[in-house]
Amino acid sequence: MTEGNPKAPPSDRAEQTRKGILAAAIREFSAHGLSGARTEAIAASAGANKALLYYYFKSKKGLYEAAIEQVSKKVVENALAALDPAFSPGERLLRTALNHFDRILTQREFQSLMQQEMVRFHRDESGSIPHLFQAAFKPLMEKLQNAFDEGIRAGELCKMDWLQGMYAIFGANVFYFLSAPMIQLALPIKPFDPDALKARRVAAVEFLANALFTDRAHGAALASRVLREMPMPHIKDFQFRRKSK
Secondary structure: OOOOOOOOOOHHHHHHHHHHHHHHHHHHHHHHHHHHOOHHHHHHHHOOOHHHHHHHHOOHHHHHHHHHHHHHHHHHHHHHHHOOOOOOHHHHHHHHHHHHHHHHHHOHHHHHHHHHHHHHHHOOOOOHHHHHHHHHHHHHHHHHHHHHHHHHHHOOEOOOOHHHHHHHHHHHHHHHHHHHHHHHHHOOOOOOOHHHHHHHHHHHHHHHHHHHEOOHHHHHHHHHHHHHHOOOOOHHHOOOHHHHO
16 A cells, blocks of 8 residues: 655655654554554654655555564663673673563553564464564573573572573563552552552562572672662653552
8 A cells, every 4th residue: 555655855854754753653553553553643643744654664564563673672772781791690680670670661662562463473463573583682582591601600690591580580570560450459559659669679679689699698789789770760751650540
């Protein structure tokens, strides 16, 4: 499907127009998915002629794939920063755990798009997940495995299967957010309140400091420093506050 072949806008506005369209597309696709998103709504939100969507991205699917790539790029950049080899292997893992918690907390659009893509992948409908895995997430997993292996060889980390360690880091974060609505019904607490989130964030890292490190005092000191250097995101970035009401 095409909508004509308009001339490109003046060069000094072209990139700004493209970015505006892409930002609007990310919002629309994260809210409604590929099939439910409307190109008319994207164009209106971006303040652009609908034909320009097709000029820049060729098709609705092309725009969707560009949206997936854009939100994933930010996540990967942040994750790579947490795995900087300038940090010790154990510190890399603690920073990765916090980075992952904060990603779930603040990157609503990425979370929504990835959930949709996983459903489409299981239905054999998606071409984005294999590409993303090879281009972005596979290198991240390799760096994570290297951190485990290096830390175990150096004696900083306990001997373990790195894959099980990865599940322990990410799985605990995912379960907290997935189970929060049920926990709120069963117990007199509100898991999405800022104070509860802050407490869980600290507890998750402190638990890993005790579980992963051969020297728990060293792990605790690292956890304290990492928490100090990676403060909880500002409340304006908080995506789940409305659910705790």
